[in-house]
Amino acid sequence: xxxxxxxxxxxxxxxxxxxxxxxxxxxxxxxxxxxxxxxxxxxxxxxxxxxxxxxxxxxxxxxxxxxxxxxxxxxxxxxxxxxxxxxxxxxxxxxxxxxxxxxxxxxxxxxxxxxxxxxxxxxxxxxxxxxxxxxxxxxxxxxxxxxx
Ligand code: FMN
Numbered sequence: 001x002x003x004x005x006x007x008x009x010x011x012x013x014x015x016x017x018x019x020x021x022x023x024x025x026x027x028x029x030x031x032x033x034x035x036x037x038x039x040x041x042x043x044x045x046x047x048x049x050x051x052x053x054x055x056x057x058x059x060x061x062x063x064x065x066x067x068x069x070x071x072x073x074x075x076x077x078x079x080x081x082x083x084x085x086x087x088x089x090x091x092x093x094x095x096x097x098x099x100x101x102x103x104x105x106x107x108x109x110x111x112x113x114x115x116x117x118x119x120x121x122x123x124x125x126x127x128x129x130x131x132x133x134x135x136x137x138x139x140x141x142x143x144x145x146x147x148x
Contacts, residue, residue: 002084002146003048004033007041008055009065014090014126015057018135021127022053022088025139031146033139039067043074051146052085052114054105062097064104072108081113084146088121088138098122117145 004026010016019035026033034049038056046052059065064072087106091099099122106120121138123131 001032002050002143004031004051004053004143004146005046005049006033006035006053006055007038007071008035008089009038009057009067010055010090011057011059011065014123015055015088017126018088018090018121018123019055021132021135022055022139022142025136026143027139028136029140029143031143033143037067038065038071041071043071043078046078046080046083050084051142052080052083052109053142054085054087054109056087056089056101056105058089058091058095058097058099058101062095062100064101068101072104075108075112079113080109083114084117084142085109085114086116086118086120086138086142088123088135090123090125093124118142
């Protein structure tokens with residue numbers, strides 16, 4: 001079975017809620033995933049996994065959360081060729097750079113050689129209504145894509 005890792009940052013719980021629903025989706029698809037907070041991870045951990053999901057809220061003016069900064073810098077040192085990956089996160093359309101941290105993670109993973117198997121999933125604040133199922137579907141599809 002593919003080894004899957006989900007790493008996220010969440011200040012007020014919205015990206016955490018997305019992570020939980022995505023994890024549910026992976027498990028519904030028969031997969032298993034290790035879930036970690038970004039502040040507890042260094043980027044070389046990614047080398048132990050076949051499938052990588054990164055989640056982040058957006059901070060400042062379209063910036064990564066502070067707790068992602070070291071990890072993001074360390075990504076420049078790892079070769080992610082052969083890894084399957086996807087990114088997600090919560091933002092707020094009140095801000096000009098909506099959920100821009102998700103794009104920063106997408107671009108960085110692709111630059112390091114990961115195969116981005118899903119379009120980024122960006123939500124406004126917390127997952128509600130159909131968005132909850134969209135998060136589960138994101139996890140299910142990722143689990144399917146990361147096999148083999
Ligand atoms: N959301 C965006 O989409 N773009 C931003 O540039 C942005 N900047 C923010 C700056 C500050 C100081 C704060 C408090 C929030 C900002 N947000 C921005 C909104 C958060 O990303 C949003 O509330 C998100 O749902 C928080 O996710 P979390 O609950 O996982 O922490």
